[in-house]
Structures are given as C-alpha cells and as structure tokens.
Amino acid sequence: MSPNQIMSLFVLLGGACVGSFLNVCIYRLPAGLSIAYPPSACPQCRQPIRFFDNIPVLSYLLLRGRCRNCRAAIALRYPLVELITGLAALALFLRYGLTAATLVYFLFVAVLIVITFIDIDHQIIPDVLSLTGIPIFFLAGGWLAETVWTEALIGILAGGGSLLLVALGYRLITGKDGMGMGDVKLLAMIGALIGWRGVLFTLFFSSVSGTLVGLFLMVRSGGSLKTKLPFGPFLALGAIAYIFYGPELIDAYLGLTVSLR
Numbered sequence: 001m002s003p004n005q006i007m008s009l010f011v012l013l014g015g016a017c018v019g020s021f022l023n024v025c026i027y028r029l030p031a032g033l034s035i036a037y038p039p040s041a042c043p044q045c046r047q048p049i050r051f052f053d054n055i056p057v058l059s060y061l062l063l064r065g066r067c068r069n070c071r072a073a074i075a076l077r078y079p080l081v082e083l084i085t086g087l088a089a090l091a092l093f094l095r096y097g098l099t100a101a102t103l104v105y106f107l108f109v110a111v112l113i114v115i116t117f118i119d120i121d122h123q124i125i126p127d128v129l130s131l132t133g134i135p136i137f138f139l140a141g142g143w144l145a146e147t148v149w150t151e152a153l154i155g156i157l158a159g160g161g162s163l164l165l166v167a168l169g170y171r172l173i174t175g176k177d178g179m180g181m182g183d184v185k186l187l188a189m190i191g192a193l194i195g196w197r198g199v200l201f202t203l204f205f206s207s208v209s210g211t212l213v214g215l216f217l218m219v220r221s222g223g224s225l226k227t228k229l230p231f232g233p234f235l236a237l238g239a240i241a242y243i244f245y246g247p248e249l250i251d252a253y254l255g256l257t258v259s260l261r
C-alpha cells in the first residue's frame, strides 16, 4: 500500500469512530442527556457495550446486528451513521488533503449529520448545535480564509433572514407554522461557514431535492401524505454538496443558462 492509501484507510476508520460518537449525540442530545457519561449500553437490556463490541460497522457485522447479551436487534441506523461519517471523512481528505480545511469541513459535516438524524426523529434542530455553530463556524471560516468574513456575515444574515421571511410569509398566508425556526437557525449556521453564495446554492438545492422527495413520497402513499417532511436534512445535504462541488455546479449552471440565451 502507498502512504496515501494507508492514510486514506486511517481517515476512513477515524471518521467511522467519530460516527460512533455522533450516534450517541443523535440519541442523547434531544433527550437532554449527557453525551460524555455514562458509556453506551444496550437500549434493551442496559448491559454496557464492551469496547470490542463497539468497533464501528465491524462489530455490527460480527454480531449479526444483535446485542451480545440479550440478542435484541441493533438498529441499522448505528452502523449506517458510522459508515456515512467515515465516508465523509475520506471524501473530504481526498478533496482537500491533509489540511485545516478538511478538519473544519469535517466538523461541519459531523454537526450536519447529527442535525439531520435528530430532525428526522424529532422534527427539531437543537439550538446547542445550530446557534452554537454560528460563531464557531464563522471564526473557523475566517481562520481558513476560504470565505471572506464579510461574505460569511452576509451568509448568516441571508441564511437566517431568507427562511425567516418564508416562515413569516407562510404563517401570514395560511395561518399555520410551516417552516420551523430550527431551519432558520440552521441556514444561518450554514451561511457562517460557506457564505452567501453557499446559502443561495443550499436554498436552491434543498428546495429542488425536498420537492422531488416530497412528490415521490406523496405518489407512493397515494396522495395522502400526512407527515410533515423535515427540511433540515435537505439543507444539510445542500450545504455538503456545496463543500464538494458548489463552485463547479454554479459555473455549470451559469454556463448552461448563458448558452441557452
């Protein structure tokens, strides 16, 4: 193996280990529990999980998805989050190399993964993630010098402001709450790192993908979709897409619209 391949494997495994911690955050943050203590236990029999049964993805496969003690099924969610986080770390490493950008973007993606699954489970986005993330990612972005600080500041205002307008407009027209304040704070956090261009991209991407998925679910359920689709996961996906391909996608899109004229 070349040094780069060894490094890639190390990054993949390290990312999966972080994913294991993200599972803890997804499960405990909405319940208001400490993410540091106590150590993970089987939700069924409360038996603490031993370190050799806590190896990301691998333990799930070796145990065939069951608790060693009580044989209760382990949710597929756990290895899935570990795998996604590991692959995200690897993808960032391959895109940005061994740099500070990789580190900051990985922290950003990790927070977005936690937000995504909490939003799917509970239809909430904890302020401890989104609001805390605004100053942290604003400073981190300035440190990276990937985004000019004025662009990041406009990103926070444009991100929060645009969805706040949507939320207020929706309530004015329908008299109901359609867009949650959690989404408002999340897009402000996204803007803090990737700036107002990133916010525009994220809004466009999440609206299109959210509409497509919403239509698909509506058709599949025979037009009787009652559950509200959380928007946070689509915002997260849009922001992650921007980190990897945003500038290229914007150029391609602008190139397309110019050539159509």
Ligand SMILES: [Zn+2]
Pocket: 042, 043, 044, 045, 046, 047, 067, 068, 069, 070, 071, 072
């Ligand atoms: Zn058990």
